[in-house]
Structures are given as C-alpha cells and as structure tokens.
Amino acid sequence: MLSLENIINGIHTWLNNTFDPTLALTCEFVLLGITAIAIFAVLGLVLVLMERKVAAIMQIRKGPNRVGPFGMFQTVADTLKLIMKEGLTPDGADKVLFNLAPFIVMIAAMLLLAPIPFAKGVQMWDINIGVLFISAVSSISVIGILMAGWASNNKYSLLGAMRSGAQIVSYELSAGLSVITIVILTGSLQLSEIVNAQQNGWWIFKGHIPVLISFVTFIIAVTAETNRAPFDLAEAESELTAGFHTEYSGMKFALFFLAEYINIFIACAIGATLFLGGWMPFHIGNWEGFNAIMDYIPSSIWFVGKTFFLIFLMMWFRWTFPRLRVDQLLNLEWKYLLPISMLNLLVVTVMAIMGWYF
Amino acid sequence: MITQYLFYFLTFTAIFCALLVVFSKNPIYSALYLIVTFFATAGHYFLLNAQFLGAVHVIVYAGAIMVLFIYVIMMLNLNKEVEPHKSNIIKIAATVCGGILGLVLIAALRETELGEITEYSNNGIGLIEKLGNVLFGAYMVPFEISTVLFLSAMVGAVFLSKKNIH
Numbered sequence: 001m002l003s004l005e006n007i008i009n010g011i012h013t014w015l016n017n018t019f020d021p022t023l024a025l026t027c028e029f030v031l032l033g034i035t036a037i038a039i040f041a042v043l044g045l046v047l048v049l050m051e052r053k054v055a056a057i058m059q060i061r062k063g064p065n066r067v068g069p070f071g072m073f074q075t076v077a078d079t080l081k082l083i084m085k086e087g088l089t090p091d092g093a094d095k096v097l098f099n100l101a102p103f104i105v106m107i108a109a110m111l112l113l114a115p116i117p118f119a120k121g122v123q124m125w126d127i128n129i130g131v132l133f134i135s136a137v138s139s140i141s142v143i144g145i146l147m148a149g150w151a152s153n154n155k156y157s158l159l160g161a162m163r164s165g166a167q168i169v170s171y172e173l174s175a176g177l178s179v180i181t182i183v184i185l186t187g188s189l190q191l192s193e194i195v196n197a198q199q200n201g202w203w204i205f206k207g208h209i210p211v212l213i214s215f216v217t218f219i220i221a222v223t224a225e226t227n228r229a230p231f232d233l234a235e236a237e238s239e240l241t242a243g244f245h246t247e248y249s250g251m252k253f254a255l256f257f258l259a260e261y262i263n264i265f266i267a268c269a270i271g272a273t274l275f276l277g278g279w280m281p282f283h284i285g286n287w288e289g290f291n292a293i294m295d296y297i298p299s300s301i302w303f304v305g306k307t308f309f310l311i312f313l314m315m316w317f318r319w320t321f322p323r324l325r326v327d328q329l330l331n332l333e334w335k336y337l338l339p340i341s342m343l344n345l346l347v348v349t350v351m352a353i354m355g356w357y358f
Numbered sequence: 359m360i361t362q363y364l365f366y367f368l369t370f371t372a373i374f375c376a377l378l379v380v381f382s383k384n385p386i387y388s389a390l391y392l393i394v395t396f397f398a399t400a401g402h403y404f405l406l407n408a409q410f411l412g413a414v415h416v417i418v419y420a421g422a423i424m425v426l427f428i429y430v431i432m433m434l435n436l437n438k439e440v441e442p443h444k445s446n447i448i449k450i451a452a453t454v455c456g457g458i459l460g461l462v463l464i465a466a467l468r469e470t471e472l473g474e475i476t477e478y479s480n481n482g483i484g485l486i487e488k489l490g491n492v493l494f495g496a497y498m499v500p501f502e503i504s505t506v507l508f509l510s511a512m513v514g515a516v517f518l519s520k521k522n523i524h
Contacts (some may be wrong), residue, residue: 097386128485129409136416143393143423150386169425189486 004300005121032124036113040262045075047261050308051315058319079254087250090153097151102248102255104144109262111137115191116269119279119300123192130191131179134270135172138225141263142168145244148256152247160243163233163326168225170333175221177341178214181348182274185211185357195278202277206357210347215275217341222267223314224329226260230321231329268310272303276310279303361405368405372398385430393423410486 011031015024049064049072056063064071089098115130117123127133142165149161183189185207186197197203203211224231235243245256272278279299283291324332351357375394382388396419403412493501 094386097390127409129413132410132413132417136413139417143390147390165425 003298004119008122036110036124039113040110040258043265044258044261045079047265047311048075048078048257050311051261054312054315055319058316082254083251085250087252088247090247092153093247094151094153097147098247099252101144101148101151102252102259104147105141105259106255108137108141108144109259109266111140112263112266116266117191117195117273117278117303119298119303122300126190126192129189131183131189131194131274134266135176135179138263138266139168139172141259148248149244152244154247156240156242156246157244160233160235160240160246164227164244166326167227167231167233167329170330171221171224171231171337174217174333174337174341175225177338177345178218178221179270179274181207181211181214181345184345184348184352187352191273191278195273195280198277198280199283201283202275202280204275207348207351208357210344210351211275213344214341214348215271217337217344218271218275219310219313220337221333222271223317224333226263226267228260228264228314229318230323232323233326233329264311264314265307268314269303269307271310272306276306277302278306364401365405368398368401371395372402389423389430393419396423407485410489 012024012028015027018024019027052074053063053071064074067073067077089095112134114125115123115127115133117126145164146161149157149159149164152158182194182203185203186194188194188197198206200206204215227233227235233243235245240246245253248256279302281291281294281297281299281302283294372395375391375398378391379388379395382391396415400412400415400419403409403415
C-alpha cells in the first residue's frame with residue numbers, strides 16, 4: 001500500500017544504495033530542510049485562506065472570492081505583494097535586534113516541527129523527551145517577540161511585547177500542567193509512545209472527565225500562548241495599532257505573520273497528538289467491521305484531519321468571543337485555570353495509580 | 359570525533375558569550391548574550407546524553423531570561439545621561455571582591471580530578487528514569503527541603519508585592 005512511511009523508506013534505501021552513507025545522510029538532511037520549508041509555505045498559505053473563509057462564514061459574507069476559483073489564490077497574491085514591498089528599518093530602531101527578531105521567531109517555529117509524528121512512522125526526530133522539547137523551544141519565540149517590541153523603539157510595540165511576555169509566562173503554566181496529565185497517564189515523554197498508548201482509544205475518551213478538563217485548559221492556554229483572539233492583547237489593533245510588529249513591513253512582517261500561523265498549526269498538532277490520538281484511527285471497542293473501515297483511511301489523513309479540526313475550533317472562538325482586558329486575562333489564568341489544572345493533575349495521578357482508565 | 363568538535367564549538371561559544379554578557383554596554387544585549395550562553399550549556403548536556411537536563415535548562419533559563427528582559431526594560435534606566443556615576447572606591451572594591459572570588463574558584467577547581475567523561479555518555483545517566491530514581495531515592499531529603507525553600511521564596515514574593523497589607 002502506498003503510504004508516507006513507504007515512500008520515505010523507499011527514498012532512504014535508494015539514496016543508501018546509490019551513494020555512500022555520508023553523502024546519503026547529507027542528501028536526506030537537505031531533503032528534510034526543503035520539506036520543512038515547503039510545509040511552512042503551504043501551511044501559511046492554506047491557514048491564512050482558511051482563517052479568512054471561516055471568518056466570512058461566521059459573519060455571513062463571502063470572504064476572498066476574486067483571485068482564482070473561490071478566491072483560492074488570494075493568499076498567494078498577498079504573499080507576492082509582501083515580497084515586492086520594501087522592508088523598512090526605522091531610524092530610531094536598534095538595527096541588529098530589529099532585523100534579527102523575525103528570524104528568531106521563525107526558527108523557534110521551525111524547530112517545533114521536529115518531534116511531531118505526522119503519520120505512522122513519519123517523524124523527523126523521535127527524541128525521548130518530546131513533550132519537554134516542545135515546551136522548551138516554544139518559550140524561545142517569546143524572546144523574539146520581546147526583542148521585536150523593544151528594538152522597534154516605539155511605545156505601542158513595547159507595550160505589545162510586555163503584554164505578550166506577561167501572557168506567556170502565565171499561560172505556560174496551565175499548558176504545561178495539562179500536558180503533564182497525559183504524560184502521567186502514558187508514563188512517557190516520547191511523542192511516539194504517547195501515540196502508541198492510544199491504540200485502543202484516544203486519551204480524551206479513555207481518561208474520562210479529568211482528561212476532558214485538561215483538554216479544555218490546554219486549548220485555552222494554547223490560544224493564549226499563540227497570541228490569538230480572544231487573548232490577542234499583544235497585537236490588539238484597537239489599542240496598540242498592531243502591537244509588537246507595528247514597525248515591521250514587507251517580508252519581515254510576513255515572517256511574523258507566517259510564524260503565528262505555524263505556531264497555531266503546531267499547537268493544534270500537539271493537542272491532536274496528546275488528546276486525540278495523533279495519527280491513530282478512530283476505533284470503537286469490538287466493532288471489527290467499523291474498525292477495519294477506519295484503518296483503511298491513511299494515518300496522515302487522520303492526523304491532518306484532527307489538527308485542522310482543532311484549528312477550526314480556535315478560529316471559531318476567535319470570531320465568537322470579544323477580546324479580554326489585561327486584568328481579566330491574568331485573573332482567568334491565576335485564579336481559575338491554574339488551581340483547576342493543579343487539582344486536575346492530582347485527580348489524574350490518582351486515576352493513573354489506581355488504573356481507573358480504560 | 360564530531361562530538362569533540364561540537365564540544366569545542368559549544369565551549370568557545372559559552373565562554374565568549376559569557377564574557378560579552380559582562381562587557382556589553384547595553385543591558386538588553388547582556389541579557390541576550392546570556393541566553394546564548396545558556397543554550398551552549400544546554401548543548402553540553404545534550405552531548406552528555408542528558409537530554410532531560412538540557413531541555414529543563416532551556417525551559418527554566420529561557421523563562422528566567424524573559425523575566426530578566428522585562429525587568430531590564432522596566433526597572434533599569436536606559437538613559438545614559440542620568441546614570442549615576444560610580445566612585446573610584448566602589449570600582450576598586452568591586453575589582454578586589456571579584457579577584458578574591460576568582461582566587462577561591464581557581465583554588466577549588468585546581469584540586470578536582472577530571473575523571474573519565476566518556477564513560478558517562480552511554481549509560482543514560484541523564485535520562486528521566488534514572489534522574490527520578492536518584493532524586494526521590496538517595497537525595498530525597500535535600501530535594502524536599504529545597505522545594506520548601508522555593509515555596510517560602512514564593513510566599514515571600516507574594517507578601518512583598520502586596521504593599522497594602524500591614
């Protein structure tokens with residue numbers, strides 16, 4: 001059967017048979033880099049279009065519909081426009097940090113692609129601390145945002161960056177705690193192990209209400225960490241012009257924009273991997289026929305489907321809820337989400353020790 | 359072979375950036391060089407196959423640097439004109455203190471034995487299972503005491519930030 005795993009193994013054996021191992025490894029690295037960049041470009045284009053279309057549906061209008069069929073090439077046209085524009089560096093800005101910041105945000109987003117299992121046997125780096133690696137690398141992008149805000153030498157940018165810092169410092173806690181519940185249930189930090197543990201049922205079904213609670217806190221915290229509405233205080237248009245990227249233009253702005261959408265994809269991919277079984281197909285108990293039909297759908301389609309479902313969820317509440325104030329945002333985290341997720345962690349630990357999950 | 363080159367590269371980066379932390383004029387740049395230093399140190403952990411320690415190092419220090427960054431922006435006065443001039447006696451005192459600290463460190467490090475580092479690279483000493491067993495086995499009491507210390511520091515910070523409570 002033609003699957004991603006077989007294609008990759010085929011390329012691997014062909015390269016190793018044709019060239020000597022060192023050259024083959026180099027070739028694989030280059031191919032991997034090209035694939036990562038291609039994934040980036042395609043995801044950026046697709047997600048921006050999806051956001052605009054979802055927004056249009058929510059607001060009962062048509063959305064982009066001029067360039068190409070159903071406006072499908074609108075984002076391509078926008079990207080071309082951004083590439084053609086001049087990338088200004090303001091006179092009063094700290095030139096080095098100002099130009100470095102978008103790349104740091106981008107590199108952090110790219111590194112996060114490494115441990116994600118895209119399909120059965122398709123994973124760039126199956127590191128044994130996968131979950132920790134993700135939370136370690138995702139905290140780097142804040143430094144990029146803070147650099148951008150400070151180096152712009154602009155009050156709005158600085159305010160946006162400071163808000164972003166405060167927000168991520170707080171919401172990282174409940175995101176981490178809700179991830180740890182799954183780690184406790186699985187007994188491993190390795191993402192492939194976490195996926196394998198969900199062979200007989202996804203954690204969200206196996207783990208009863210506590211896992212459901214941690215799933216909800218995870219989604220809220222991740223929305224806040226990716227600076228999206230209703231938590232988009234770092235770039236609140238009505239208050240701060242555009243927040244930390246007010247001074248950026250052209251391709252440097254596009255990099256921030258792209259990194260934001262990639263971060264959404266990665267956050268949702270991790271949510272799908274931890275709670276919804278990653279590439280594992282949907283199985284119901286002993287229904288052999290039903291399970292066989294589900295197995296027939298390729299694992300990559302399952303992964304992409306789940307991830308895009310979560311992305312749709314995030315877009316849905318972007319266009320449904322109004323933006324929070326700063327004090328409301330911090331109250332929500334420190335007074336509600338953090339105590340709830342701490343208690344929830346205890347409950348899950350008891351559940352894991354007593355074996356009360358399926 | 360390649361690990362040796364990586365080791366030299368990481369060590370050089372760490373030391374060079376650590377020096378730049380001290381020598382750069384702008385506190386923001388100091389904070390950023392500190393990040394690079396921490397990343398180089400985390401790279402050393404990864405070379406020793408202590409992936410857990412490396413990742414935790416990055417998590418803790420990237421978070422800490424973020425706070426430091428905000429602290430620098432908010433608390434330190436970045437205007438050069440109003441920066442208070444430090445008198446010579448303070449400068450001399452600082453140099454002497456730093457020199458004495460360096461002397462103590464050198465005296466302490468001179469006696470240490472280098473051991474065989476390569477021995478540790480393959481038995482998974484830095485993996486979570488072993489680390490957990492050691493922390494909650496042999497070093498149970500010190501570990502718990504340090505958590506109490508952290509808790510008291512947290513309570514203290516909360517108490518200090520609430521100024522209207524007398």
